[in-house]
Amino acid sequence: MRSSWADSVAAAETAAAGSTANNSSAGNNSARTRSTYVPPHLRNRAPSSDPPAPVYSSSTSGTDGSGYGPPAGGNRWGGPRNDYNNRSGYSSGGRGGGWNNRTGGWDRGREQEVNPFAGIENAVEEVGEQENSGINFDAYEDIPVETSGDNVPPAVNTFAEIDLGEALNQNIRRCKYVKPTPVQRHAIPISLGGRDLMACAQTGSGKTAAFCFPIISGIMKDQAAQRRPGWCCFPLALILSPTRELSMQIHEEARKFAYQTGVKVVVAYGGAPINQQLRELERGVDILVATPGRLVDLLERARVSLEMIKYLALDEADRMLDMGFEPQIRKIVEQMDMPPPGVRQTMLFSATFPKEIQRLASDFLASYIFLAVGRVGSSTDLIVQRVEFVHESDKRSHLMDLLHAQKANGVHGKQALTLVFVETKKGADSLEHWLCMNGFPATTIHGDRTQQEREYALRSFKSGNTPILVATDVAARGLDIPHVAHVVNFDLPNDIDDYVHRIGRTGRAGKSGLATAFFNENNASLARPLADLMQESNQEVPAWLSRFAARSSYGGGKNRRSGGGRFGGRDFRRDSSFNRGGADYYGGGGGTGYGASGGGYSGGGYGPGVTSAWD
Numbered sequence: 001m002r003s004s005w006a007d008s009v010a011a012a013e014t015a016a017a018g019s020t021a022n023n024s025s026a027g028n029n030s031a032r033t034r035s036t037y038v039p040p041h042l043r044n045r046a047p048s049s050d051p052p053a054p055v056y057s058s059s060t061s062g063t064d065g066s067g068y069g070p071p072a073g074g075n076r077w078g079g080p081r082n083d084y085n086n087r088s089g090y091s092s093g094g095r096g097g098g099w100n101n102r103t104g105g106w107d108r109g110r111e112q113e114v115n116p117f118a119g120i121e122n123a124v125e126e127v128g129e130q131e132n133s134g135i136n137f138d139a140y141e142d143i144p145v146e147t148s149g150d151n152v153p154p155a156v157n158t159f160a161e162i163d164l165g166e167a168l169n170q171n172i173r174r175c176k177y178v179k180p181t182p183v184q185r186h187a188i189p190i191s192l193g194g195r196d197l198m199a200c201a202q203t204g205s206g207k208t209a210a211f212c213f214p215i216i217s218g219i220m221k222d223q224a225a226q227r228r229p230g231w232c233c234f235p236l237a238l239i240l241s242p243t244r245e246l247s248m249q250i251h252e253e254a255r256k257f258a259y260q261t262g263v264k265v266v267v268a269y270g271g272a273p274i275n276q277q278l279r280e281l282e283r284g285v286d287i288l289v290a291t292p293g294r295l296v297d298l299l300e301r302a303r304v305s306l307e308m309i310k311y312l313a314l315d316e317a318d319r320m321l322d323m324g325f326e327p328q329i330r331k332i333v334e335q336m337d338m339p340p341p342g343v344r345q346t347m348l349f350s351a352t353f354p355k356e357i358q359r360l361a362s363d364f365l366a367s368y369i370f371l372a373v374g375r376v377g378s379s380t381d382l383i384v385q386r387v388e389f390v391h392e393s394d395k396r397s398h399l400m401d402l403l404h405a406q407k408a409n410g411v412h413g414k415q416a417l418t419l420v421f422v423e424t425k426k427g428a429d430s431l432e433h434w435l436c437m438n439g440f441p442a443t444t445i446h447g448d449r450t451q452q453e454r455e456y457a458l459r460s461f462k463s464g465n466t467p468i469l470v471a472t473d474v475a476a477r478g479l480d481i482p483h484v485a486h487v488v489n490f491d492l493p494n495d496i497d498d499y500v501h502r503i504g505r506t507g508r509a510g511k512s513g514l515a516t517a518f519f520n521e522n523n524a525s526l527a528r529p530l531a532d533l534m535q536e537s538n539q540e541v542p543a544w545l546s547r548f549a550a551r552s553s554y555g556g557g558k559n560r561r562s563g564g565g566r567f568g569g570r571d572f573r574r575d576s577s578f579n580r581g582g583a584d585y586y587g588g589g590g591g592t593g594y595g596a597s598g599g600g601y602s603g604g605g606y607g608p609g610v611t612s613a614w615d
């Protein structure tokens with residue numbers, strides 16, 4: 001395959017970055033000496049004489065509320081000071097209240113835990129911005145929240161109110177998370193209360209932490225887990241996501257949250273050498289982040305067992321349960337050795353959750369709570385949405401105009417990051433080539449590229465060296481790329497939920513963003529849901545789009561907007577048309593009454609072949 005201009009830049013960058021660019025490879029060097037995984041029950045032993053894991057430095061060492069200096073008392077394994085949440089129950093040193101004394105880095109006898117925060121503070125200072133503090137989360141304050149289910153645990157307003165454990169609290173402060181986002185306020189207490197959860201909250205609103213925190217905290221508290229001997233590993237938690245890049249991102253995030261908690265996070269995804277991932281797994285894993293295809297491979301090789309799973313999280317859960325992925329997910333969750341619903345705890349998260357998929361998802365849950373922050377499938381008002389009527393033949397020149405206009409607004413001589421979504425892989429290559437020929441540095445990410453090419457492209461885009469990324473839907477979900485100023489839907493998707501995820505790559509974490517869509521006759525079926533969505537998000541709907549919308553019908557499938565009013569109709573259990581045979585979904589959980597195994601949903605635009613392109 002032709003390699004792009006951007007890729008050569010990115011390749012040089014990668015070479016320069018060396019092994020530090022990839023934490024797992026750094027870890028693998030030390031794997032040669034085959035270190036021993038220390039199981040949870042042994043992690044409270046006295047520290048070895050190894051040099052300390054690098055700790056985030058701070059000019060302040062006291063209980064200053066911002067500091068995360070060296071651990072108290074000079075004991076590097078002693079975990080962070082208890083200055084964040086000075087509550088009885090897990091006071092510094094004592095660690096009563098059921099915590100498992102997972103005080104330091106995992107495997108601390110032999111192997112040093114890489115500091116996932118290293119370099120982040122300097123990078124933030126260079127940009128002159130405190131990445132996650134001062135974020136405009138007030139923008140989320142007036143979003144209505146709905147919960148349904150029995151005995152919903154009350155929401156919290158601060159992290160200090162939640163019993164997460166001091167090591168995790170320390171990491172939350174390292175991440176500069178000052179207060180929980182709305183989905184975190186509700187979802188974390190629900191999960192900590194041991195309840196299953198189906199959660200729907202807007203793109204960029206902090207869902208990753210909402211499922212990671214309770215998992216990490218729960219494993220930290222777990223007294224009983226032990227590693228079994230042999231080649232097979234027994235993770236305690238499984239986080240599944242639909243794309244390799246998203247799995248990598250969740251892994252990076254989870255490693256930050258789990259730093260020095262004693263909880264080990266490992267990632268496994270397709271397109272990368274399996275041997276390296278096997279070596280990493282052999283060294284121990286508490287939380288496994290994986291794409292479904294690679295996990296099935298590991299399960300079939302009997303290198304991973306799901307027998308000990310206590311927590312299952314599906315990110316982008318609606319995508320994971322649509323036609324492309326559902327068989328693989330059912331195999332993993334229902335046909336291997338994973339404990340059933342009610343024994344394990346299950347958390348499903350997405351920004352969109354069509355009712356048909358909710359119904360399928362209920363098979364995986366027991367007596368669950370449904371949480372909706374905003375209307376299911378809505379987009380955030382932080383994203384300014386524009387729709388322009390552009391004939392197919394005019395799209396390139398129109399894009400060029402947008403990019404020229406944007407160039408004028410670049411910061412520090414760099415162009416603002418623009419993500420351009422197209423329909424096909426060929427279309428992506430062709431547009432990337434054309435942009436480069438016309439003086440706009442672009443790269444591309446899609447399912448026909450090698451994993452290495454995909455990673456180079458993403459890295460080059462993130463760094464700003466290649467400020468334009470042309471992508472297929474493989475980049476539509478979950479990716480959290482700071483400073484994406486503009487998302488262009490060069491080709492609109494057929495499905496309004498895909499549109500919601502695509503534009504959600506901008507306007508994240510309380511920041512504003514811009515999304516422009518090129519619309520023409522070919523997109524007529526999207527006119528009505530698009531106009532409705534824009535109206536819901538307080539956007540200006542062009543008169544011509546309203547006329548298109550009035551002419552077109554929904555046509556079924558995934559473009560049906562669920563519910564009636566702006567914030568109505570979320571939990572499918574409340575919708576009588578889904579409540580066949582009078583089944584009681586609130587009491588029974590687990591999909592009572594449907595027996596929907598493998599059946600049902602056929603409204604989507606994904607064919608069976610889609611999985612390999614995503615995974």
Ligand SMILES: Nc1ncnc2c1ncn2[C@@H]1O[C@H](COP(=O)(O)OP(=O)(O)OP(=O)(O)O)[C@@H](O)[C@H]1O
Nearest residue numbers: 132177179180181203204205206207208478480509
């Ligand atoms: N409490 C918080 N305070 C500040 N920033 C936060 C907080 N929680 C999450 N963030 C930041 O918000 C950004 C978006 O979070 P995340 O990627 O989890 O969103 P998401 O809801 O999963 O989005 P998507 O639906 O696109 O997957 C991330 O950069 C994350 O670090």
